[in-house]
Amino acid sequence: MVKINGKWLTKYFSTAKVKPYDEIPTLPEWPFLGHAYLFFPNGKYKLERLGDAILDLRRTLGNIFKLNLNGDDLVVSLNPDDARSMYAAEGKLPYRPSFPALANYRKNTFGSIGVVPGNGEEWLHYRKAVLPLLKSNIVVAYAEDHKLIASRFVDYIRRKRGRSNELNDVFHHLLKFAIEATSITCPGVLFNCLDESLDKSDVSNVITKASVDFMEGMYRTLVEPPFWKMWKTKSYRKLEQSHTAIHRLIADGIEKTKKDLKNNPNKHPFMASLFENSTLSENEILVLAMEVFLGGLDATPTTLAMTLHYLAQNPEAQSKAFNEIYSQKQLKYVEACLKETLRLAPSAGASSRYLAEEAVLSGYLVPANTLVAVFSPITSRDEKYFHSPLEFIPERWFRENKAMRHPFASIPFGFGARVCPGRHLVNQEMVILLTEILRNFKLNSNNGQVGMIHRMNRIPDQEIAIFFNDR
Numbered sequence: 001m002v003k004i005n006g007k008w009l010t011k012y013f014s015t016a017k018v019k020p021y022d023e024i025p026t027l028p029e030w031p032f033l034g035h036a037y038l039f040f041p042n043g044k045y046k047l048e049r050l051g052d053a054i055l056d057l058r059r060t061l062g063n064i065f066k067l068n069l070n071g072d073d074l075v076v077s078l079n080p081d082d083a084r085s086m087y088a089a090e091g092k093l094p095y096r097p098s099f100p101a102l103a104n105y106r107k108n109t110f111g112s113i114g115v116v117p118g119n120g121e122e123w124l125h126y127r128k129a130v131l132p133l134l135k136s137n138i139v140v141a142y143a144e145d146h147k148l149i150a151s152r153f154v155d156y157i158r159r160k161r162g163r164s165n166e167l168n169d170v171f172h173h174l175l176k177f178a179i180e181a182t183s184i185t186c187p188g189v190l191f192n193c194l195d196e197s198l199d200k201s202d203v204s205n206v207i208t209k210a211s212v213d214f215m216e217g218m219y220r221t222l223v224e225p226p227f228w229k230m231w232k233t234k235s236y237r238k239l240e241q242s243h244t245a246i247h248r249l250i251a252d253g254i255e256k257t258k259k260d261l262k263n264n265p266n267k268h269p270f271m272a273s274l275f276e277n278s279t280l281s282e283n284e285i286l287v288l289a290m291e292v293f294l295g296g297l298d299a300t301p302t303t304l305a306m307t308l309h310y311l312a313q314n315p316e317a318q319s320k321a322f323n324e325i326y327s328q329k330q331l332k333y334v335e336a337c338l339k340e341t342l343r344l345a346p347s348a349g350a351s352s353r354y355l356a357e358e359a360v361l362s363g364y365l366v367p368a369n370t371l372v373a374v375f376s377p378i379t380s381r382d383e384k385y386f387h388s389p390l391e392f393i394p395e396r397w398f399r400e401n402k403a404m405r406h407p408f409a410s411i412p413f414g415f416g417a418r419v420c421p422g423r424h425l426v427n428q429e430m431v432i433l434l435t436e437i438l439r440n441f442k443l444n445s446n447n448g449q450v451g452m453i454h455r456m457n458r459i460p461d462q463e464i465a466i467f468f469n470d471r
Contacts, residue, residue, distance in 0.1 A: 018365050024075065025061040026068075034068030039223075047223050048453045050349060054078070054375055064362040074352075075361065075372045080385060080408035082361040083351070083374040087408075087416045091356025094418045095119045097371065101221035101228050105239055112287040115421075116295070129280055129288055132273040133421045139428055141269050145184045146429050149194075150436040153177045156194045157441070157468050165470075169463040170308060172208075174301040179207050181429040182296030187253030187289050188260070188268040206245050211297045214242035219456035243290070250290050292422065298457050299347035299412075300426055304433065305464050307341040310392045311438075312445035312466055317394060322438045322471075334434055336394035338427065342412035343380045344392065345450075347457045350375045351414050376411045377458070385409035441468040 030037050038045050038053070045053035054076060057065060063078045077083070096119070103117040115126045132138050156176075161167045176193035183191035193204040217238030221228055228236035257271050265272070270292075274285045311318040317337065324333045352373040359366050366372065381389045385406040386396065396405060413420040420426075437443075444467040452458040 017363075018360055019363055021364060021366055021370075024064060024066045024364050024366075026066040027057075027061070029068050034071065036069055038067075048455070050454050051375070051377055051452070051458075054378060058378075064364065073370060075366055075370055077361055077372065077374050078378050078382075079362050080374070080376075080379050080406045082372070083376070083379075083408040083411065083415075085359045085361055086351075086353055086355070086372050086374055089355045089357050089359040089368075090353045090416055090418075092417070093120050093124060093356075094416060095354040095356070096352050096418070097354075099218055099222055100226070101236055101239060102218055104229075105236070105243065106287060109243070110283050110287050112281075112284045114287045114291040116291060125279065126284070126288060127417070127421075129274060129277055129284075130292060130421045132270055133292070133425055136424070138269045138273075139424045141266075142185055142425065143428060143432070146181055146432045147436075149177065149180045149184070149190075150433040152180070152194045153433060154436050154440050157437075161468050164467065166465055166467050168465045170466050171301050171305040171460060171464060174304045175208060175211065175297065176204065177304075177433060178297050178300040178429075179204075179211070181300070181433075182293055183253070185270055185425060186292040186296070187250050188257030188271040189253040191249065191253075203249070207249065210242040210245040211294065213238040214246070214294055215298075215456045217242060219454070222456070246290055246294065247286070250293060251286060254286065254289060295420075295422055296426065300429060302345070302347045302457065302459050303338065303341055304430055305460060306345040306450070307337055307430070307434065308437070308443060308466050309445060309447055309450055309460075309464050310341055310344070311337065312443040313447065314392045317392060318438070318443060320394075321434070322442075325435050325439055331431055331435065332398070333394055334431055334438075335427070336397040337434070338430055339397040340392055340394045343386070343410045344390075345452055345458070345460075346377050346380065346410070346412040347459070348412055348414070349377060349454055349458050351411065374408075376409070377452070379406075379408075380410035380412075382409070437468075440471060442471055443467065444469065 027035060027038075029035060037043055039047050045056070057076070058078055064082065065076055067074045067076060077086075098119060099117045103113050106113050106117070113122060113126075115123060115130060118126055156173070157167060160173065167173060179191050179193050183189060191203055191207055193207065217235050217240075220235030221233070221239060224233070224235060227233050232240070254271070257268050258275065261268055261272060261275070271289070274280060274288060277285075280288070311321065321334050321337055324331060350373045352371060355366060355368050355370050355372060357368050359372075361372065379385055383389050386409065387404070395401065408415070413423040445465060447464055450464060451461040453461040
């Protein structure tokens with residue numbers, strides 16, 4: 001039995017005899033290196049294809065196994081029951097692996113770390129400050145701006161598509177949409193990326209490059225040997241330079257928003273909540289604004305690009321979504337299309353926690369302080385938990401079909417105290433954009449199968465091209 005949110009849950013719990021931790025399957029280790037050899041440049045697996053590596057290890061070791069990486073055990077589980085148990089044992093201050101290079105740079109430069117790399121009381125301090133993003137009244141306050149930006153993106157598509165109406169590398173273009181849609185929330189001014197006269201502007205290019213470099217720098221400093229502790233490696237410089245560029249833009253934006261709030265006190269509800277938070281210093285507000293802005297560019301372009309890809313390859317689903325929009329009904333099917341994309345191609349690679357207390361995972365007793373990782377991108381495509389798992393079937397997310405899916409088999413935004421605080425805002429941005437696109441265009445594509453690779457978050461493993469044909 002496990003306890004979540006004060007409730008004891010017995011469903012999915014096994015009464016079988018609990019086995020000791022040492023019996024969890026694993027592979028032979030190399031002296032001093034543990035299992036790191038598996039991911040060496042000439043090793044069996046590639047970090048950018050981590051999902052494939054985990055699937056292959058499952059064939060050898062089963063749904064739960066141990067790896068020794070960087071001198072510590074990592075328990076990997078492909079059982080959604082274990083995801084439930086992991087979150088139940090995460091404690092009041094969920095602790096997960098940090099991003100040491102990012103934390104080092106922010107601490108030395110700003111004196112603050114932020115939500116993503118933070119843990120413990122420091123994390124809780126920042127987390128409380130961004131909780132207004134989960135309030136429906138604050139999310140809805142940005143709906144009209146999101147509609148305007150979505151309309152601008154439709155015009156942008158018409159300008160940018162080729163003679164055959166094909167738009168190449170839609171991820172790159174959708175990143176510009178995400179920059180605009182996020183900037184009106186945080187720092188509260190529009191970072192204009194979509195106007196024809198500004199397509200080659202410094203602002204557009206600086207932000208686009210900085211957001212890509214930020215993710216690349218985070219990923220590389222995490223998976224490479226920590227030489228950045230001795231000198232500024234290329235990856236560390238990417239973190240540094242991307243922060244410098246974003247810092248300047250966010251700082252200027254914050255000053256403009258402060259002035260605007262004097263005349264329009266209801267215009268910027270989220271930024272106003274930061275300014276009014278007496279527990280935050282000016283530097284902490286700046287770090288949080290940077291983090292929320294960069295976080296808004298994380299999953300949005302990937303999820304939208306993959307949704308357009310799936311709709312272009314599934315004419316029946318596309319027709320159902322269009323008919324729902326045309327009939328002006330509640331956008332139940334459009335939202336289900338996004339959920340189905342997040343099941344098939346989530347941008348998050350895994351969710352991990354250091355257990356605050358011991359937990360039983362797949363019948364093994366795992367001690368407190370052990371690092372556990374659950375791989376939702378694998379369980380979300382497993383036929384044990386979803387029928388026809390490789391097919392795009394949005395209807396599986398209708399409320400009446402809730403009993404047909406495991407609640408922890410697909411958790412693209414995480415769960416518990418560290419669930420993504422911007423998920424409602426991002427969902428609104430994406431629903432509004434999909435609505436405008438499908439209202440104006442019929443989608444087609446010649447894309448083959450599109451997979452995902454790891455670049456801190458997961459992104460499409462190839463450029464996605466879509467034909468946007470006028471309706």
